Amino acid sequence: MNLDTLNPEQRKAVEHTQGPVLILAGAGSGKTKVLTSRIAYLMEDKGVHPSNILAITFTNKAANEMRERVEKNIDSDTKDMWISTFHSCCVRILRKDINKIGYNRSFVIYDAADQVTLVKDCLKELNLSDKVFEPKVVISIISGAKDKLQSPKEFKQRNAGDNRLTKVADIYTLYQDRLKRNSALDFDDLILKTVELFRTNPDVLDYYRGRFKYIMVDEYQDTSKAQYELVKALAKGHQNICVVGDDDQSIYGWRGADIRNILEFERDYDDVFVIKLEQNYRSTQVILDAANTVIANNIERKRKKLWSDKKDGESIKIELAESEVYEADFIADTIWRLHKRDGRPFNDFAILYRANAQARPVEDAFNRAQIPYNIYGGTKFYERKEIKDLVAYLRVIQNPQDDISIKRIINVPKRSIGLRTIEKIEDRANLKQESIYSVLLDIDTNSDISTKAKGNINDFIDIVGTLRTIKEAYPVSKLVEKVLDLTGYMDELVEIRDKNKEDAITKSEEAQDRIDNLMEFISIAVEFENSTDENIEEKNLETFLTTVALTSDTSEEEQEDRVSLMTIHTSKGLEFPVVFLTGMEEGLFPISRAIKSMSDSDLEEERRLCYVGITRAKQELFMSLTRRRTLYGKTNVSIASRFIEELPDECIEKMYSKKQELPYSKANYNLLDKYTKKYMGSMSKTDMANKVNATVKDSKKETDIDDIKLGSKVYHKKFGPGTVVSVMGSDLTIAFEQQGIKKINKEYTTLDLI
DNA sequence: TGTGAAATAATTTTT
DNA sequence: TTATTTCACA
Numbered sequence: 018m019n020l021d022t023l024n025p026e027q028r029k030a031v032e033h034t035q036g037p038v039l040i041l042a043g044a045g046s047g048k049t050k051v052l053t054s055r056i057a058y059l060m061e062d063k064g065v066h067p068s069n070i071l072a073i074t075f076t077n078k079a080a081n082e083m084r085e086r087v088e089k090n091i092d093s094d095t096k097d098m099w100i101s102t103f104h105s106c107c108v109r110i111l112r113k114d115i116n117k118i119g120y121n122r123s124f125v126i127y128d129a130a131d132q133v134t135l136v137k138d139c140l141k142e143l144n145l146s147d148k149v150f151e152p153k154v155v156i157s158i159i160s161g162a163k164d165k166l167q168s169p170k171e172f173k174q175r176n177a178g179d180n181r182l183t184k185v186a187d188i189y190t191l192y193q194d195r196l197k198r199n200s201a202l203d204f205d206d207l208i209l210k211t212v213e214l215f216r217t218n219p220d221v222l223d224y225y226r227g228r229f230k231y232i233m234v235d236e237y238q239d240t241s242k243a244q245y246e247l248v249k250a251l252a253k254g255h256q257n258i259c260v261v262g263d264d265d266q267s268i269y270g271w272r273g274a275d276i277r278n279i280l281e282f283e284r285d286y287d288d289v290f291v292i293k294l295e296q297n298y299r300s301t302q303v304i305l306d307a308a309n310t311v312i313a314n315n316i317e318r319k320r321k322k323l324w325s326d327k328k329d330g331e332s333i334k335i336e337l338a339e340s341e342v343y344e345a346d347f348i349a350d351t352i353w354r355l356h357k358r359d360g361r362p363f364n365d366f367a368i369l370y371r372a373n374a375q376a377r378p379v380e381d382a383f384n385r386a387q388i389p390y391n392i393y394g395g396t397k398f399y400e401r402k403e404i405k406d407l408v409a410y411l412r413v414i415q416n417p418q419d420d421i422s423i424k425r426i427i428n429v430p431k432r433s434i435g436l437r438t439i440e441k442i443e444d445r446a447n448l449k450q451e452s453i454y455s456v457l458l459d460i461d462t463n464s465d466i467s468t469k470a471k472g473n474i475n476d477f478i479d480i481v482g483t484l485r486t487i488k489e490a491y492p493v494s495k496l497v498e499k500v501l502d503l504t505g506y507m508d509e510l511v512e513i514r515d516k517n518k519e520d521a522i523t524k525s526e527e528a529q530d531r532i533d534n535l536m537e538f539i540s541i542a543v544e545f546e547n548s549t550d551e552n553i554e555e556k557n558l559e560t561f562l563t564t565v566a567l568t569s570d571t572s573e574e575e576q577e578d579r580v581s582l583m584t585i586h587t588s589k590g591l592e593f594p595v596v597f598l599t600g601m602e603e604g605l606f607p608i609s610r611a612i613k614s615m616s617d618s619d620l621e622e623e624r625r626l627c628y629v630g631i632t633r634a635k636q637e638l639f640m641s642l643t644r645r646r647t648l649y650g651k652t653n654v655s656i657a658s659r660f661i662e663e664l665p666d667e668c669i670e671k672m673y674s675k676k677q678e679l680p681y682s683k684a685n686y687n688l689l690d691k692y693t694k695k696y697m698g699s700m701s702k703t704d705m706a707n708k709v710n711a712t713v714k715d716s717k718k719e720t721d722i723d724d725i726k727l728g729s730k731v732y733h734k735k736f737g738p739g740t741v742v743s744v745m746g747s748d749l750t751i752a753f754e755q756q757g758i759k760k761i762n763k764e765y766t767t768l769d770l771i
Numbered sequence: 772t773g774t775g776a777a778a779t780a781a782t783t784t785t786t
Numbered sequence: 787t788t789a790t791t792t793c794a795c796a
Contacts, residue, residue, distance in 0.1 A: 076785045077785085079785085102786065103786075104786045105786085128786090129784090207786080236785085239785075269783085269784080271782090271784090272785085371783075372781090374781075374782090570785095584783060584784090589785085590785090610782070611782095626783080648781090649781055650788080773795105774794105774796085775795095776793090776794085777792085777793080778793090779791075779792090780789095780790085781788085
């Protein structure tokens with residue numbers, strides 16, 4: 018293995034193969050290179066057998082890339098080496114032995130939508146309102162508990178004092194029960210159950226311990242407690258565990274990632290060898306200076322300072338636009354300018370934002386300016402209705418115990434099996450502690466269901482039965498075609514398409530769209546059959562469903578020359594010659610919830626996100642903000658993001674008129690803080706609006722205030738003196754000296770000009 | 772069972 | 787603004 022292309026630090030990280038190693042790899046410091054070289058080094062120089070190596074990543078993309086790069090480095094094949102995501106690694110382990118903890122080995126995997134359906138069912142059964150216990154919220158609480166390895170029982174004990182959480186614990190209990198009965202696991206279970214399996218079956222753990230003599234974990238800052246325990250269990254004994262991560266790039270705390278895992282690695286393992294990779298091969302020094310300065314404001318971090326030998330570089334440009342429309346135009350203009358002047362191709366550029374909603378005005382501007390773009394995020398392929406329907410059929414074929422999927426498709430396409438009938442069946446299933454499928458099988462013995470409904474159900478059962486019998490004989494792609502054919506799903510869509518060709522063109526197009534998606538799904542199945550994925554032993558329906566469940570992106574590498582639009586979160590791990598960081602405004606970035614919570618850790622996560630955004634840029638970085646922004650139909654006056662204020666002066670260049678000042682100041686923060694604390698506190702947005710309105714209404718009096726303009730100094734009976742900072746229709750936004758910023762409807766307001 | 776008006780809520784999302 | 791969900795009614 019040739020290690021000459023590595024810098025001294027990287028080289029140390031590769032050569033230190035024994036015992037725990039912590040690699041703190043800053044953005045763009047070549048961590049993938051280190052990781053792949055290390056694997057190659059282990060095999061070639063240390064004679065480690067590929068099967069003794071386990072490399073874990075978070076995304077399929079990272080796993081695939083890693084395997085590819087390892088294979089490029091060495092001659093021997095990597096078939097026996099596990100390079101996979103946490104989740105697929107766990108599935109593999111569970112498929113072998115999950116029966117030892119009472120689950121069916123051919124379990125299916127539930128996604129977020131299935132979770133919602135299941136929780137709704139649980140709520141119904143427990144007679145709880147889904148208004149009080151919002152399924153999404155309940156799921157995130159359950160998910161949080163699972164990330165921390167808390168069983169329903171434990172969760173209940175821990176929250177014994179809290180009525181609401183005690184109820185949630187009941188939901189959690191039932192939810193787990195139902196998952197098991199359906200032979201289903203959710204994403205969190207994949208990790209949790211693997212840990213459980215290891216804890217209760219030492220022989221299984223011993224097997225994997227013996228097998229994985231060298232363990233590597235990528236993006237360690239994103240691991241949850243459960244993942245941490247999993248890795249720890251496997252590494253116990255030999256302790257050859259090498260984790261790579263960057264605490265400054267931990268941006269998934271809200272998803273259960275526990276930054277302490279990386280911060281406290283040295284405490285959790287003995288004699289940890291720590292390496293910092295601080296040389297950055299991606300960005301100019303100016304960009305790194307900016308990133309370093311911003312992130313230095315965080316307290317909770319390991320000290321690290323990126324440097325580059327690409328000295329200097331273009332300064333960071335800051336643009337202050339009137340509104341989000343102008344902001345988008347600025348971006349479009351700048352891209353054209355650099356495209357023409359410097360000959361930059363469109364795929365040199367990325368537009369990054371905090372929230373997906375910000376993409377719209379940019380899209381509009383790009384369409385006007387004829388700039389080709391790709392937008393990332395939004396509705397995922399596998400989340401589309403027709404795909405979910407089809408997958409539900411496949412799941413039922415694979416695992417008829419899957420009630421959630423059965424219920425989804427029993428009347429799709431329409432078979433005149435009504436809600437009432439389904440309810441009756443469900444009751445019976447609950448009563449007999451059986452799956453819905455088994456109730457359906459002997460539906461004829463059920464007395465309170467009409468003969469007609471019975472006939473319809475038997476038709477359905479026949480279709481599923483037929484599909485189940487041909488399951489083994491057919492390759493998945495053919496099976497998929499058969500599903501679409503036998504169920505009449507495809508026919509229905511074709512009919513809708515052709516029937517509405519004349520008048521309801523949208524409907525026709527929509528149907529065609531769905532047909533296209535289904536065809537796409539078939540080609541995904543074909544691809545699956547032809548692929549040479551080392552992680553898949555057998556190409557059957559079960560492994561196909563697993564692959565589908567554990568994959569979210571279907572998009573192939575976009576070869577075309579287009580500008581990329583995405584959230585900062587999705588940009589992690591990517592790099593672009595020119596980056597636009599948009600919406601650099603208080604309340605948007607950092608997002609208001611992070612400010613509102615006033616919790617340092619939330620704010621620090623926002624700052625890390627900013628750090629991630631900045632470090633995506635290789636050569637040029639633009640940051641933009643607006644004076645007023647319309648988001649979700651509401652216009653607000655913007656205050657510059659504190660992250661802009663944190664940038665070092667010598668790195669930045671203001672694009673807007675020198676006379677203008679950025680709308681920020683410490684005083685403004687204080688106003689905003691007061692405002693958010695006092696009026697937003699624990700209240701929802703609606704509550705807050707009501708509160709302000711009510712207060713204003715109290716002082717209702719006829720006054721002509723047409724003279725009020727932007728900048729008017731006014732006096733309000735309750736709120737005291739203030740300045741009008743925006744006028745939109747009859748909505749006034751006023752910055753009160755004492756009370757902070759408020760939105761007031763002038764129809765109901767008493768104001769004096771001063 | 773389907774339609775359309777009305778109400779409502781709207782970070783981020785690797786699997 | 788907009789997408790989604792709910793609810794009333796045919």
